[in-house]
Amino acid sequence: MSTPGAMSTDLTTLDVAALQSALSTGEVSAVEVTRAHLDRIAADDARLGAYLHVDPDAALAAAAEVDRARAAGGELGPLAGIPVALKDVVVTEGVPTTSGSKILEGWRPPYDATVAGRLKAAGTVLLGKTNMDEFAMGSSTENSAYRPTRNPWDLDRIPGGSSGGSSAAVAGHLAPWAIGTDTGGSIRQPAAVTGLVGHKPTYGSVSRYGLIAFSSSLDQAGPMARTVLDAALLHEAIGGHDPRDSTSIDAPLPGLVAAARQGARGDLSGLKVGVVTELGGDGHQEGYGAGVLERVAAAVALLTELGAEVRPVSCPSFDLALAAYYLIAPSEASSNLARFDGVRFGLRVGDDGSADLDEVMALTREQGFGPEVKRRIILGTYALSSGYYEAYYGQAQKVRTLITRDFTAAYGGADGGGVDVLVSPTSPTVAWPIGARVDDPIAMYAADLCTLPASLAGVPAISVPCGLSEGLPVGLQVMAPALADDRCYRVAAALEAAQDAARGHRLLDELPTPAAA
């Protein structure tokens, strides 16, 4: 497939910043870059299961269009010709979109999500739609109605979830970067367990228009990439106000690429960092991997070396984040998923004239939804029902206020004595073996322990790799105040640069080479 005379570098190993410069100088064409990734998908995806839908002809046609425009001397944006993968929760006009569910099998949306539309307008090339836990409910991608996705670091382990198709695609070099969505950790945890950078933006700073809704007060789309700089580039391309999302914040994004570049210079002097006691600190280590805590402690020590002032910070209400989240998210989901009723799109079962509308709805939803989706709909229905509402949903909303207050107090409130960022492990453990937690919802939910507080408070949080434990990646989470996403990028970039320098190479360079199929 390779073109004679094309550069000898494997284009799938380049980060986006490098691809940009190779494309803009004409060293490579968009078609060559796209074909390299399609070849890699053809070779490896049967094993990884990262994609639910790939259309090579459409991708190559889009790439050829960029090459034609460039040859004609047209004005091209900085991302023109860069391939991208989208989590299958993002609706794409004319391109199958399932949200990992059988209830939407074969559906081709009639419009583009704002995130998809912005990436298309920027000239990026859609490689395909990535696998996910059904309706983004899960932490392992095993809840996909189609197939599990495997972790490129160890094919017998989960790639995290729910954006596990995106994490496996990017870590496995089947895409240079990808869009994920995060409701309770679904960008950060898969990024952490596959050695990627993943950022959950401030709630309201990236449009939700065209994301298939799971829990509307929590859902956010964000970037997953192999470097902090790439993540910042992708975030800037999708972020900013959108009048079609009424919860979208009408404020400019802070300079994220600039923050990543500044951070990479490695000077964090004056930065105040709080290490959250309740997330893996003294007295709160049950369920955490010893190797994870060790890697995170080393990363925190590195922050000190880079000039940051580090101190422990207690956020007592974080202990209740898991309980509050697993009431709020299922409650909102039980309402959001009512739209899957077999009337306007997707599956319809039992419409043979013998059943009435109610029965057809119940049969359609029974056959179209998987077990985790049903569990959450039932739990949410309970938490919202008369007589239990105050004790469950109402109480969880108040706990959500307490969690937000803990963040406000940590960041200093009025007296200015607080910290600039909070850090913790991203995931309590490394990637676990496929199948190990599927029959134990509580064990699965525990994977989100560290990521839930930032979700509930709507504040930005990034996961950046901080080494290996048992040969598997560990992530450090950096949380900042609302709309201060730039701080996440600055700290993550400083840490990434210092670790790469100490190691002499990038963490992903240690990824085992795929064995011959």
Place this chain on the structure above:
Amino acid sequence: MSNLSRTDVEHLARLARLAVTDEELDVFAGQLDVVLGAVARVGEAAVADVPPTSHVVPLTNVFRPDVVTPSLPRDQVLAGAPAAEDDRFRVPRILQEEA
């Protein structure tokens, strides 16, 4: 805090329009009872004077100009429907026939 019985789960599934099977009821009742026990921990928080948070963005009443914008083409919308007839979504009957 109350426990979730098999009968409760059956009732909730009916409310949520899920025609769950007997096997599912057996599995879900046990699992959901454990989950409910875990999430009931929210009751431990002292929240007497704490207002609820339904949403983290401090926005009320987001307005836009009241102008007509194009809708999606009808054919394109109906193309995704499980059944369509006479330019409309076709649905099963919602009323029983009179005796």
